[in-house]
Amino acid sequence: MKLTVMFCSALLLSVSVMSQEDDTAASNVTAPTIPTQSDCPNGPTPCTRELDPVCGSDGTTYSTKCVLCNMNSEEGTNVTVASIGPCP
Numbered sequence: 001m002k003l004t005v006m007f008c009s010a011l012l013l014s015v016s017v018m019s020q021e022d023d024t025a026a027s028n029v030t031a032p033t034i035p036t037q038s039d040c041p042n043g044p045t046p047c048t049r050e051l052d053p054v055c056g057s058d059g060t061t062y063s064t065k066c067v068l069c070n071m072n073s074e075e076g077t078n079v080t081v082a083s084i085g086p087c088p
Contacts, residue, residue: 039065040068043073044073047067051064052064055081055088056079056081056082057080058077068081
C-alpha cells in the first residue's frame with residue numbers, strides 16, 4: 001500500500017513538473033510584422049494559390065498579400081495591410 005501511494009505521488013509530481021511552462025522560451029518569441037504597401041512590387045505579379053489571409057485597410061479580406069498588391073496595381077488604389085488574418 002505504501003509503495004502504491006509513493007508511486008502515485010512520484011507520478012503526480014513528475015506530471016506537474018513537466019506541465020510547467022518555460023517562460024524563458026516565450027520571451028524570445030517575436031511578433032510577426034505586418035507587411036506594408038511599400039512591400040508590394042511595382043506592377044502585377046503571379047500569386048500562389050495558398051491561403052494566408054490579410055485584412056486590407058478597406059475592410060476587405062484578401063487571400064494573400066500578393067492578391068492585395070495586385071489589386072492595388074490593377075485598380076490604382078493604395079490599400080494597405082491593416083492586420084494579418086481575416087478582417088473581423
